[in-house]
Amino acid sequence: MSLNYELHGVYVISIMDFVFDDTGEHYYHTVELKNQNNQVFYDKLKFVYLELPKFYKKDSDLESNFDKWLYLLKNFEEMPSVLQERIFRRVFKMTEYMALPKNDQMKYDQDVKRFRDYANTLKTKKEEGIEIGEKRGERKAIIKTAKKLLSMGFKVQKVVEATGLTILEVETLISNSRRD
Numbered sequence: 001m002s003l004n005y006e007l008h009g010v011y012v013i014s015i016m017d018f019v020f021d022d023t024g025e026h027y028y029h030t031v032e033l034k035n036q037n038n039q040v041f042y043d044k045l046k047f048v049y050l051e052l053p054k055f056y057k058k059d060s061d062l063e064s065n066f067d068k069w070l071y072l073l074k075n076f077e078e079m080p081s082v083l084q085e086r087i088f089r090r091v092f093k094m095t096e097y098m099a100l101p102k103n104d105q106m107k108y109d110q111d112v113k114r115f116r117d118y119a120n121t122l123k124t125k126k127e128e129g130i131e132i133g134e135k136r137g138e139r140k141a142i143i144k145t146a147k148k149l150l151s152m153g154f155k156v157q158k159v160v161e162a163t164g165l166t167i168l169e170v171e172t173l174i175s176n177s178r179r180d
Helices: 065-074 086-099 102-151 156-163 167-179
Strands: 010-016 028-032 045-051
Touching: 065 086, 102 156, 102 167, 156 167
Parallel strands: 010 045
Antiparallel strands: 028 045
């Protein structure tokens, strides 16, 4: 009985700040293991080596996201103007956070939690306010309908059935309209 396992690919990516000996001018190397017959041992197992000192592209020469990532890794001191995509801005924000002392990271996390709690409280209160406003608007529409039905000569019981108001509420509308 042979078992056929569906294995996922494994990629080992090494980002190096030094240069291999005798690898030429290329900065990107993909290495695969071969068996004794010089055949690729497993096509889903690869080792990728990136020699950053050999990456010489300037910001104006960047052609792909891969180039941008390598440029970012090599020029990590400050946010290059060419890397304005959201993902690169997020990377720099994360590095700023990671550079903080642990105590400052904890204070920052507490501040963020406090801010999110406050923002969620405001959102909840806003939603509750909208709900109350909608109910008041519905109530005004129901009362307006009840007054219209009464002015058309409908009996109190029919107005109660049509609007969902209580008998006391409809009678209050009648007595208030007599005062006006």
